[in-house]
Amino acid sequence: MxxxxxxxxxxxxxxxxxxxxxxxxxxxxxxxxxxxxxxxxxxxxxxxxxxxxxxxxxxxxxxxxxxxxxxxxxxxxxxxxxxxxxxxxxxxxxxxxxxxxxxxxxxxxxxxxxxxxxxxxxxxxxxxxxxxxxxxxxxxxxxxxxxxxxxxxxxxxSMPVVDPHIPTLCLVGSPNVGKSSLVRILSTGKPEVCSYPFTTRGILMGHIVSNHERFQVTDTPGLLTRHDGQSDFPY
The missing domain is CATH 1.20.120.1190 (Four Helix Bundle (Hemerythrin (Met), subunit A))
Structure with missing residues (x-):
């Protein structure tokens, strides 16, 4: 729970x-x-x-x-x-x-x-x-x-509360590619949007209602590629 x-x-x-x-x-x-x-x-x-x-x-x-x-x-x-x-x-x-x-x-x-x-x-x-x-x-x-x-x-x-019984969409990707903007446009979430990378430093939630169905959408910090070739969070 x-x-x-x-x-x-x-x-x-x-x-x-x-x-x-x-x-x-x-x-x-x-x-x-x-x-x-x-x-x-x-x-x-x-x-x-x-x-x-x-x-x-x-x-x-x-x-x-x-x-x-x-x-x-x-x-x-x-x-x-x-x-x-x-x-x-x-x-x-x-x-x-x-x-x-x-x-x-x-x-x-x-x-x-x-x-x-x-x-x-x-x-x-x-x-x-x-x-x-x-x-x-x-x-x-x-x-x-x-x-x-x-x-x-x-x-x-301050952590987002997620209902595991509701379908969840998690946006993951490189910094400054528009993940937060997409969350603001499509959902109730209001993450900060700026023209520089790493504006999002935590996990933020929003909700979408479509055809009487409810979905959760998660905005995440941008991922970086490390020297060893693996992706990791900037912090």
């Missing part, structure tokens, strides 16, 4: 995830009823570190679990991913996001455990500060993976 790209989750920018996590975790209070100052402070510190860890890692888990696995996609959508990003890039980005999630979880649990063993109020405060700093640094070092995932999501949502 096609249409998986329209169901992928929205990805928050890394800065927004971090700011939200910082704000929410700082508002976590200690467990009620703890009278001892040192115990109350270490309880609060451990809970805030645990909250920061979860607020940073849960969105990442949501992304990795809800972006479609390529093996589950329709062959057409798998081909779009490969043509758009190159072999393996999609999986690599998701893998980097998941690796960041695992690192945050590991660091967060470690610091929360250390903070929970503090003997004094001052020690608990220091452990909380240290834990916050390292968690935030780990997240910031890995935030490029999130930005890459945002770009992947934008590209996927």
């Amino acid at each position: 096609v249409g998986a790209f329209q169901r992928i989750p929205m990805v928050m920018p890394a800065t927004d995830i971090l700011m939200s996590a910082q704000r929410k975790s700082r508002n976590v209070p200690p467990t009620k009823g703890i009278q001892n100052i040192a115990k109350r402070e270490r309880n609060k510190g451990a809970k805030q570190l645990d909250a920061l860890m979860k607020e940073l890692s849960v969105p990442l888990r949501t992304y990795t679990e809800n972006f479609p696995r390529r093996r589950d996609l329709h062959p057409y959508e798998r081909s779009l991913i490969e043509l758009t990003f190159g072999e393996g890039y999609y999986e690599k980005v998701l893998g980097r996001v998941d690796a960041l999630r695992k690192k945050i979880t590991s660091v967060g649990k470690q610091h929360a455990s250390v903070c929970a063993k503090s003997l004094t109020k001052r020690e608990a405060e220091e452990r909380l500060t240290e834990g916050r700093k390292e968690l935030e640094e780990v997240f910031q070092r890995g935030q490029n993976a999130i930005e890459d995932l945002i770009n992947v999501a934008k590209a996927l949502r």
